[in-house]
Amino acid sequence: MTTIAAPPAPAVLPPAHERFFAAGHDQVVDEHDAVLWDVLRGLTQGGKRFRPALLVHLHAALGGQDAHVAAAVADAVELLHTAFVIHDDVIDGDEVRRGRPNVGGTFAARGLADGATPERARRYGEAAGILAGDLALAGAVREIALCGARPDVTVRLLDLLEEVLHRSAAGELADVRVSLGGRVTLADALDVAEWKTAAYSFELPLQAAAILADAPEDVVAALGAVGRCLGVAFQLQDDLDGVFGTAEQTGKDPLCDLREGKSTALITIARSSSRWAQLAPFVGDPDLTEDGARRARELLVACGARRAVEALVHDLRGAAVAGVDRLPEPARRTLLDMITVLLGAPVPAPQAATPERGAA
Template sequence: MGRPRGAGPCRRGRAVGAEPRTGHARATACRRRPGRSEPGAGGMSELLDAALRRFFAERRETNHHDAELWDALELATEGGKRFRPMLLLSVHEALGGTDLERAAEVAAAMELLHTAFVVHDDVIDGDRVRRGRPNVSGTFAARAASAGADPGRAAGYGDAAGILAGDLALAGAVRLVAGCGAAPDVVTRLLDLLEHALRVSAAGELADVRLSLGTDGADLGTILTMEEHKTAVYSFELPMRAGAVLAGADAATCDRLGELGRLLGVAFQLRDDLDGVFGEEAVTGKSTISDLRAGKCTPLVAHARTTPWWPQIAPFIGDAALGEPEAARVRELLDECGSRGFIEDLAAGYAEAARGVADAVGLEPGLQAWLAATAVRRAA
């Protein structure tokens, strides 16, 4: 996978709170650094939680008119594994970064960015549940219905709340990065990375919706590119590059981490696509029927389209009235035609390629193991 255009803000920079080292010395130090059982040790998780609590408390104090939206957003950040911010903090520490408090502010921005995308994505998909409970749109729609609004108006109110809450989260992410307290040149590079991720992810989301129209039969390569843009850049490449920038990493290290992030991100999204059909909603928090109803053009569907089973599968894809019995039949067919196994193998292949890059960069074994596990299981 080539480096995406515009991913150049990760250049040489002064380490935040540390003396700069050469790339060779940094990689060597990374290899010799004592391993941890998992990212989050050493108070990183506590610093992240504190940064998020402080951010939400400040927002509620400064303007009570939008407090209910901030309350909903704060609730939306709970229950997930927060692997994106922990990825930033872990890479930052692995590369010799020492200013965890500033890194935690930027890590909190990663969680807000993810929350914004999730809230907006639920509106786009018409979903009302996330992680087994009502999402932002579902919560506000239920409130409107309880107040006596008819179903259509209640749904519209819920969608409006989701859009507005997502907008607030995006603005909050930018504010946290801009005010993290790092050196001005470091902040500029971080904002460049954030803008790049926003633009690429927006294009990827729109491509995802466009492919679901069924007006063009996109091949597997096109769909994988869409998934890289939609998920890999903001979920993996952005936090890994940001952690490296905060640690003062050189350009070569940043570029390799960007490559690693894209490989991991595609593996993760492939796993997510599988969970969107074969997963357990109580475990993943993701509906196992909404992707089928929406006619999502996933790699799973793209592969099935090339098999003799497709004529049996096609009538169910994009059926807004699809019920669980029909969805169960689709799962059987996707298993029988080999599409499920093909995507599982493809995800494992991306994860294996990522391990090779991680080893070349010199990431410690404990962090490598966590990255590999994250890429092959859903960690929303």
């Protein structure tokens, strides 16, 4: 299970978020708008916050001199994460986040309380989610634009953000497409992980830290490569944890990923094995039971899919470490420590990682 030892969430929102929410609350037009802002604010509190931790710690390790500006950009990255999480919940039809109703769930419940049909209440919740995500996204862009960095640095940050937004949107669209039931390759699944997760969660904070610290261009480029490897490894490990972890470890229902049936690397590899005919009825079954999930896990192990993904995580971790080894100290040590926090201590490469093949 991946654990994050990031700094705890502050009791008082950082200045960038404070400014964002103060402006929002000053402009509310009615009670419902006020609730939207309250729910949005609640989503920025708590959580692992490893993205801003990556940016702030690496910026300092690279010799960055303006901690206040770095903190402002780090907060913008976390606000961007909030926007993506809200939109992702709408796309996936989820109404709960971190054990409590998310934006969509909150407003769907309000719609039901006002007498709407379940379908209309659900659409009301989706509308609220889309709008709240848009507000957070606009706020993140504004906070970077007003972070206080030199104009040329701010332009580079905005260019980086634009590139990340493009790839993240492509990743989200691809994630939905590969779940439509057509033929999906392992390359497709890895592309989704790179575009949807690695781009904004790892490449963005790492490269932004280097840009703010006026690091050489080769360092900025190297951090992009490290971020891609680390981000894909992190997503693959998260996919493994989502199936094989417990609710206590992951904070979510251990049946959720199997019930949803997303075409992750784990499932894509399993689909090419001789065990797929046995496994297929359990993947994407919205009524999957504990016994069914237990059998699905057994088959994912038996067909070699679990070990194959573990081997991919191992190799990607190694590639990230190799990239980090080319960075100057103390940035090298800082990132090695963060890799251990995010992916755990290095382990021997899994043996017999090649999954069995079959016609199914």
